[in-house]
Amino acid sequence: EVKNLEQMFQARIDNDEKIEPKDWMPEKYRKTHIRQISQHAHSEVVGMLPEGNWITRAPSLRRKVALLAKIQDEGGHGLYLYSAAETLGISRDELIAQLHSGEAKYSSIFNYPAVTWADMGTIGWLVDGAAIMNQVALMGTSYGPYSRAMVRICKEESFHQRQGYEILLTLCNGTPEQKAMAQDSINRWWWPSLMMFGPRDADSPNTEQSVKWKLKRKTNDELRQAFVDQTVPQANILGLTIPDPKLKWNEERKHYDFGEIDWEEFWQVVKGHGPCNKQRLSDRINAHEKGQWVRDAAMAYAEKQANKEEK
Numbered sequence: 001e002v003k004n005l006e007q008m009f010q011a012r013i014d015n016d017e018k019i020e021p022k023d024w025m026p027e028k029y030r031k032t033h034i035r036q037i038s039q040h041a042h043s044e045v046v047g048m049l050p051e052g053n054w055i056t057r058a059p060s061l062r063r064k065v066a067l068l069a070k071i072q073d074e075g076g077h078g079l080y081l082y083s084a085a086e087t088l089g090i091s092r093d094e095l096i097a098q099l100h101s102g103e104a105k106y107s108s109i110f111n112y113p114a115v116t117w118a119d120m121g122t123i124g125w126l127v128d129g130a131a132i133m134n135q136v137a138l139m140g141t142s143y144g145p146y147s148r149a150m151v152r153i154c155k156e157e158s159f160h161q162r163q164g165y166e167i168l169l170t171l172c173n174g175t176p177e178q179k180a181m182a183q184d185s186i187n188r189w190w191w192p193s194l195m196m197f198g199p200r201d202a203d204s205p206n207t208e209q210s211v212k213w214k215l216k217r218k219t220n221d222e223l224r225q226a227f228v229d230q231t232v233p234q235a236n237i238l239g240l241t242i243p244d245p246k247l248k249w250n251e252e253r254k255h256y257d258f259g260e261i262d263w264e265e266f267w268q269v270v271k272g273h274g275p276c277n278k279q280r281l282s283d284r285i286n287a288h289e290k291g292q293w294v295r296d297a298a299m300a301y302a303e304k305q306a307n308k309e310e311k
């Protein structure tokens, strides 16, 4: 009978129907969605840290306001995504415990340090640019709450990408030192940005099933290629060099060819041995513990309001 249900379920997906929280779904569909959506939520929240480091050092009031707004947006994305994951029958507390214990992953990119102001530009341009490429595809994902969360997230990510690109445009039109700072930043962030799309399709254990379920509308390699194709002309406008000697337009394929990612480095970072993994996790745990009084106060207030209503 389960087999029959599974066939009916797959037929709904093939028919491009959205799956909603109370619908029947295979246990594996539920689990893999909790895995991916929570990893995505954790990435948004941990992703606030590298940029948070620069709020007090933004070079002008205008830059500071834009950076603050962007970082707050990331926190908001985390909240929509945790809510979407909760519709699959897991609590926020469990999800956060999984992050803090190291059981749940978050994007490798946030384990690299943001060491100059130019990094604020590059993170917006490349990291948010890569995130949009992935998330626009996810708007068409089969699980309703995930797909709907993506619509607003993508709008906000476009603003993030533009504010980053504009920081770099300003630096690239500035002094030779400023332009050199921008180039150094791209040299450090280019390859980690390509790693955001995950392992090659041939080495990606989840892709095949996720494509069948339309959790993934495009594969890791397809999205990575689309990102490279979109980004190279933007680097040319900035007058910056992408640190890949193998990068070359391929007239036959109508795509850029590019060099091989250092997969050893990728897996090291994913497994917790990147430059900032320990610091990021301990900063998150610390912030959570320090925020306990806020959660206690919110609960006490909610209880008080509920008691009032009863009377």
Ligand code: ACO
Binding pocket: 035, 036, 039, 040, 041, 043, 044, 047, 105, 106, 107, 108, 109, 127, 128, 131, 134, 195, 196, 197, 198, 199, 203, 204, 205, 206, 207, 210, 220, 270
């Ligand atoms: N960083 C950390 N872990 C990664 C990364 C990465 N860049 N890429 C892949 N992995 C992990 C996967 O989570 C998976 O681990 P698990 O099976 O133990 O959970 C393993 O490596 C194998 O990879 P895949 O089989 O390719 O995994 P998956 O099908 O989940 O694809 C991808 C990975 C593309 C990241 C997918 O999960 C996805 O699209 N997620 C939603 C987007 C997202 O999380 N973005 C976060 C960064 S953007 C931002 O926050 C601004």
